[in-house]
Amino acid sequence: MYKEAFELIQKSNNIVLLSHINPDADALGSSLGLFNILKSMNKNISIINYTKELARNLDFLPNFKKIKHELPSKIDLIISCDSGNIDRLGFEISEIDILNIDHHKSNTNFGVINLVEPTFPSTTSVVYKLLIDNEIEISQECATCLYTGLADDTGFFKYESTTANTFEIANKLVEFGANPHYIAKMMTERVSLAQLRLTSLILNTLELTLEGKVAKVIMTQDMLKQSGAKLSDTDEIVTMVRALASVEVSIFLREDPEGVKVSLRSKNFVDVSEIAVSLGGGGHKRAAGINYKHRDFELVYKEILEKLKKVI
Numbered sequence: 001m002y003k004e005a006f007e008l009i010q011k012s013n014n015i016v017l018l019s020h021i022n023p024d025a026d027a028l029g030s031s032l033g034l035f036n037i038l039k040s041m042n043k044n045i046s047i048i049n050y051t052k053e054l055a056r057n058l059d060f061l062p063n064f065k066k067i068k069h070e071l072p073s074k075i076d077l078i079i080s081c082d083s084g085n086i087d088r089l090g091f092e093i094s095e096i097d098i099l100n101i102d103h104h105k106s107n108t109n110f111g112v113i114n115l116v117e118p119t120f121p122s123t124t125s126v127v128y129k130l131l132i133d134n135e136i137e138i139s140q141e142c143a144t145c146l147y148t149g150l151a152d153d154t155g156f157f158k159y160e161s162t163t164a165n166t167f168e169i170a171n172k173l174v175e176f177g178a179n180p181h182y183i184a185k186m187m188t189e190r191v192s193l194a195q196l197r198l199t200s201l202i203l204n205t206l207e208l209t210l211e212g213k214v215a216k217v218i219m220t221q222d223m224l225k226q227s228g229a230k231l232s233d234t235d236e237i238v239t240m241v242r243a244l245a246s247v248e249v250s251i252f253l254r255e256d257p258e259g260v261k262v263s264l265r266s267k268n269f270v271d272v273s274e275i276a277v278s279l280g281g282g283g284h285k286r287a288a289g290i291n292y293k294h295r296d297f298e299l300v301y302k303e304i305l306e307k308l309k310k311v312i
């Protein structure tokens with residue numbers, strides 16, 4: 001299938017690389033990683049994301065500035081990276097071939113070819129396999145992008161998804177030129193004052209329930225305005241809250257212009273992907289999310305808590 005996937009890329013001329021809305025390091029790392037390889041082939045390649053306000057800490061990824069936000073008129077092939085379903089891409093897409101590259105357990109296999117590997121620690125490691133299996137040389141630019149997605153999705157090699165194979169891929173990517181210290185520094189040590197202030201406002205809303213096993217924090221649009229931070233500045237909060245000793249599941253409810261965005265994280269045994277899928281979202285065992293189209297925080301929290309009570 002990895003050979004077939006590459007043949008599909010080779011025979012397409014107008015290729016669009018897409019990743020999910022509110023893209024994280026793995027979404028942009030996998031699509032930019034491919035962009036940095038495919039741009040040297042004689043093709044019309046564009047890299048697009050629906051979200052205009054991209055996370056600031058990802059701006060060091062090679063060719064980050066090439067990311068645009070509107071689909072071109074002529075497309076032969078869409079390569080979807082790190083998106084569990086077609087709606088998460090943000091655009092109305094019909095009658096265009098999609099190569100679906102992902103590692104979400106909840107992936108709906110919406111492509112003509114689906115390279116979906118739920119046991120892989122990141123989508124960038126699926127892209128890595130695609131390149132290696134087809135004997136494509138990995139450039140330093142590409143290695144930087146792929147390593148960044150791998151490091152971020154494993155919590156910098158901390159999560160259960162981190163295996164010997166993870167380090168094997170990381171090792172190869174470092175040999176191809178990725179710089180772990182530089183990447184870690186760019187990713188985690190450039191927090192803005194506004195971001196720190198917003199974090200403090202959000203942490204002030206912390207509530208514990210079910211004997212301290214569930215932690216909830218919320219963010220309103222007011223907090224965002226008050227701090228001057230960006231929506232993407234909240235990406236790490238739910239993981240931060242999970243770190244509380246008693247907590248098994250952390251919940252972050254964020255008021256977005258479109259509704260409430262829910263992020264769920266678990267520590268040891270709760271499969272938050274199952275909870276998210278049952279409420280219309282998706283994700284992984286330890287990290288999942290749901291997007292609600294309304295802003296009733298109370299109702300959203302109640303729904304999630306009902307589900308959690310059955311498994312905690």
Ligand SMILES: [Mn+2]
Binds near residue numbers: 026
């Ligand atoms: Mn991912």
